[in-house]
Amino acid sequence: MPVTIKDVAREAGVSISTVSRVITGDSRISQPTREKVRAAMARLGYHPNAIARSLVRQRSNTIALVMSRAPRLAMAIPFYPEIIGGISEYATAEHYHLMLVSSESREEECVQTLQLLRHRRVDGVIHLATRIKDPLIDTMRREGHPFVVIGRVPGVEVPSVNNDNVAAAEMAVTHLLDGGYTSVAYVGGSPDLVVTWDRREGYCRALTGRGIPVREDWIICRESTAEAGYEAGIELLSSPDRPQAIFAMDDTLAAGVLKSARKLGISVPQELGLVGFNDDPFSSLIEPALTTVRIPIFEMGREAARMLIGLIGGSSPSQNVVVPAELVVRQSSRRRTPPAG
Amino acid sequence: MPVTIKDVAREAGVSISTVSRVITGDSRISQPTREKVRAAMARLGYHPNAIARSLVRQRSNTIALVMSRAPRLAMAIPFYPEIIGGISEYATAEHYHLMLVSSESREEECVQTLQLLRHRRVDGVIHLATRIKDPLIDTMRREGHPFVVIGRVPGVEVPSVNNDNVAAAEMAVTHLLDGGYTSVAYVGGSPDLVVTWDRREGYCRALTGRGIPVREDWIICRESTAEAGYEAGIELLSSPDRPQAIFAMDDTLAAGVLKSARKLGISVPQELGLVGFNDDPFSSLIEPALTTVRIPIFEMGREAARMLIGLIGGSSPSQNVVVPAELVVRQSSRRRTPPAG
DNA sequence: TATGTTTATGCAAACGTTTGAATAAACTTC
DNA sequence: GAAGTTTATTCAAACGTTTGCATAAACATA
Incomplete structure (x- = not known):
């Protein structure tokens, strides 16, 4: 049984709300109280439970990467690792976590990704390597989940980063x-x-x-x-x-x-x-x-992450980024x- | 506002507990009720919230991979993608999700991984490519987090998969x-x-x-x-x-x-x-x-995932798997x- | 001193599940 | 037909946070 916010509150002699406000950095807490609570947290070795926070905040601070290919095939192409590096860098800086969806079959992958979104385990999706006709993209659009594709979806306007x-x-x-x-x-x-x-x-x-x-x-x-x-x-x-x-x-x-x-x-x-x-x-x-x-693969990943996290935060819906190519x-x-x- | 278990209960004319028991597949629910609830779930387009479930179950069903290298360096070595494929395959089959930790600096990586564990976002960690002296390993041991290394930790007994x-x-x-x-x-x-x-x-x-x-x-x-x-x-x-x-x-x-x-x-x-x-x-x-x-890299990944998920489930503490090498x-x-x- | 304003804290209701214990109904058994 | 057993369902208390609203204390204003 790990130490909870309640234990900290008791230890510091304040209410739970006060401890919570210290954690979230609410400016209304006075300096002495803040220090008292900090000390109690340190004494008890307290770490806030992200799951509980996610539940009330309705946000998991996690995004999923779907690779559109079997993992051993996909990752063997250096394009993927590189793009993941770019996504990872930006996401980490924004305190987002990365979930990797990878499956042998497309149906599996589609099901898994939708589950992740519907079960609210992730806040949005970056879709690598778009397909001609992808039911996953259609469903995500229909259900209104935030997502960005790396590539291009023929016929429809979706947020994307791509090269020409x-x-x-x-x-x-x-x-x-x-x-x-x-x-x-x-x-x-x-x-x-x-x-x-x-x-x-x-x-x-x-x-x-x-x-x-x-x-x-x-x-x-x-x-x-x-x-x-x-x-x-x-x-x-x-x-x-x-x-x-x-x-x-x-x-x-x-x-x-x-x-x-x-x-x-x-x-x-x-x-x-x-x-x-x-x-x-x-x-x-x-x-x-x-x-x-x-093509600037790493940067494409970073840009996709930036767009997705913006979308999750409620920014303007659809934009497209085109990166240059060089022989x-x-x-x-x-x-x-x-x-x- | 997505549809919750409460909505389903109302729609089906049963209690929340009954709906929950249908979801978890509890055998005590009668066939007619089960069908009634299923129908209500389908009608409403209900999907259970994994975060809420995680909170009460005290389990995230997620494991983290820590790469021990900067993403663009690590993933450029085909060893990593391959091992990730193996982990992914087994984890998916066991309904576990994969979180990717990757950071430019080791300190960052260590901090991130510990946060993931302490904040209960992940249930355990697979550590790729062990270092001579790794504070992360020490801390995880001390705090009792489940983890498996791919490689070997000199001097201490930790669950590992490695080749000779x-x-x-x-x-x-x-x-x-x-x-x-x-x-x-x-x-x-x-x-x-x-x-x-x-x-x-x-x-x-x-x-x-x-x-x-x-x-x-x-x-x-x-x-x-x-x-x-x-x-x-x-x-x-x-x-x-x-x-x-x-x-x-x-x-x-x-x-x-x-x-x-x-x-x-x-x-x-x-x-x-x-x-x-x-x-x-x-x-x-x-x-x-x-x-x-x-060396059978894919299989090493799979084996590591098997060991870790076993550990999380409370299986015997420490074992070591050695895989064969071939010229x-x-x-x-x-x-x-x-x-x- | 009464009144209004600011500042710091606490109360309690969420968030959406699971699950042990209680209950009610339906069967056995003698 | 009373007592015991099984089966199906509900009640309510968790899980660990956040946050709008209320409150109390301290301070300024008149």
């Missing part, structure tokens, strides 16, 4: 075309993620902008794993009629593609140009170092001899 | 010596982590077992980052009197060492043998593929021509 994936992908593919690679394929992640389609759209725009027709058989979208990237690479590169370059939706996929090229004896960047996305930590370490698109040119997209023309 | 790092490191270094590399250096992570010293110990044993003296200048322990690995590699390999092989404490460090070798024009595995630890996902992708030690031999430790003798 279409423009960034277009920039990446244009870079390949400028580098003398005349044909480019696209390897994407899961087709039910919005980001897969946005980057695909940018890829298509870059091609059609140059009058190059889009070949459907050069677009492969499966999962964001190195294995999927490897298999996509094998499929694309085995044919004699193969693309000169590949734009992969993220660095993990690009690493898989790289492996497939090595396996097939195709040299990068001489015979194949390759560009990834995210600038994962390992991207500068692999051989050849990977050209990639860098990081390394070896994988740079032929040693510039193209003849 | 000394033996595993000895195995890795012996493998290098067996492969004909006659001298080996050690690159470790942060010197205040227990694991850094355990693997160092295994390294020393392998050497002295072969009658090879340990050279202090061939032991470099800084941080577990690719950058630190790179710098250590440069230091070790720049001298003409350089080791023939390097055992790195983890794959991230090994990747950095590899980069330094490439920079200095030293070929791996011909002129330098290299072994890492953890079998991170990228380790089979880099060139040459990295020889490494694989995964790839290119980085294999000279093309076997050594002459």
